[in-house]
Amino acid sequence: MSNSHTAVAEKPHVLPDGLFVMVWAALLVLTAITVGGSVFFPGKVGILVAMIVTPIKATLILMYFMHLKYEKKAFTIMFLVAVGILSVFIGLTLFDYLLR
Amino acid sequence: MSSDISHAIDQAPGHVVHTDPETGKTGMWLFLFTELLLFGGLFLIYGVYRSMNEGAFHHAAAELNVAMGVTNTIVLLTSSLTMVMAVSALQRNQVKRSLGFLTGTLLLSATFLVIKFFEWSAKYHHGIFPGKDHLHELPHGEGLFFNLYFMMTGLHGIHVVIGMIVMTVVLFKIRSGALAADNHGMLEYTGLYWHLVDLVWIFLLPLFYLTT
Numbered sequence: 001m002s003n004s005h006t007a008v009a010e011k012p013h014v015l016p017d018g019l020f021v022m023v024w025a026a027l028l029v030l031t032a033i034t035v036g037g038s039v040f041f042p043g044k045v046g047i048l049v050a051m052i053v054t055p056i057k058a059t060l061i062l063m064y065f066m067h068l069k070y071e072k073k074a075f076t077i078m079f080l081v082a083v084g085i086l087s088v089f090i091g092l093t094l095f096d097y098l099l100r
Numbered sequence: 101m102s103s104d105i106s107h108a109i110d111q112a113p114g115h116v117v118h119t120d121p122e123t124g125k126t127g128m129w130l131f132l133f134t135e136l137l138l139f140g141g142l143f144l145i146y147g148v149y150r151s152m153n154e155g156a157f158h159h160a161a162a163e164l165n166v167a168m169g170v171t172n173t174i175v176l177l178t179s180s181l182t183m184v185m186a187v188s189a190l191q192r193n194q195v196k197r198s199l200g201f202l203t204g205t206l207l208l209s210a211t212f213l214v215i216k217f218f219e220w221s222a223k224y225h226h227g228i229f230p231g232k233d234h235l236h237e238l239p240h241g242e243g244l245f246f247n248l249y250f251m252m253t254g255l256h257g258i259h260v261v262i263g264m265i266v267m268t269v270v271l272f273k274i275r276s277g278a279l280a281a282d283n284h285g286m287l288e289y290t291g292l293y294w295h296l297v298d299l300v301w302i303f304l305l306p307l308f309y310l311t312t
Contacts, residue, residue: 014191024181028174031305035170038310050306057302065184065295072122075129082133086140090147097148 015070023064030057121285128289132296135259139300142252146307149244156241161311163228164249168219169309172212173301179208180298187291193281195274202271202287205294209264216257220250249308256304259297266290 030053037049063069068076150157186201220229227234228246235243270290273279279286 014188017185017188020181020184020188024177027177031170031173031177034306035166035310038306039166046310047306050310054302054306058299061180061295061299061302065180065298066292071125075125078126078129078133082136086137090140090144093144094147094151097151 124285128292146248153241156239157245160242160245164309166309172215173305175208175212176298176301179205183291183294190284206267263294
């Protein structure tokens with residue numbers, strides 16, 4: 001009985017290290033793009049590049065380093081709810097300040 | 101059925117170690133959400149003040165050392181890599197490899213703090229530090245920028261220090277065998293926390309260093 005019980009316990013999803021190294025390399029490349037954008041195109045373009053690239057970097061960290069892609073969907077939903085609430089706070093406040 | 105009951109009785113409550121990875125992970129994520137809202141509030145303050153002091157923020161940001169900011173980004177991203185590899189090594193029961201990667205993560209986090217120290221002390225010697233007279237003499241918006249810079253990178257730095265303390269505890273627990281392949285939860289949660297610290301820094305970099 002006790003044997004079958006331990007067998008039921010799920011084996012953790014172990015990803016290959018090569019995948020993590022690839023994600024890390026992608027993060028470094030994206031960092032280089034952000035820095036390059038602000039150095040060579042200071043001003044609006046640089047800010048736009050950072051605003052597009054930074055969330056991509058965050059998504060890579062969340063999905064692979066933080067395993068969100070391989071967890072139950074509930075974790076992703078929970079995360080999106082938290083980020084959604086934060087976006088409403090920031091969005092509504094900036095909406096007010098930027099359009100005064 | 102009867103074997104189930106006898107099995108339950110056989111194991112005295114004190115000897116049964118109840119670990120539920122799913123619950124532990126959920127708890128850790130809930131804590132991370134509170135962290136998200138903590139830093140999120142500061143990002144909001146930054147956004148509002150920047151919209152009101154566009155020129156001053158750009159001018160003040162030029163004072164920051166981009167090379168140091170970018171170096172620290174690379175250091176922190178690499179520490180996230182070594183952290184995730186420490187977790188998967190322990191899951192594969194490669195204890196020595198896991199300890200090695202965890203030590204590497206600790207060294208990289210220390211490197212981050214050393215670079216941060218040099219950055220802050222350079223600012224301090226130029227009179228740019230909360231409480232210094234020079235900071236009050238700066239144009240209003242620039243003073244705001246630097247106060248937000250010290251507040252946000254400082255809070256992030258505290259998170260790095262806490263992370264290092266927890267990592268050291270985990271390191272000794274793995275060495276003593278208290279954490280192992282079939283019971284690696286604490287290392288995994290530490291990893292989640294560490295990646296969040298990394299995640300926050302990724303947003304701090306463009307907001308403070310790349311605003312020129």
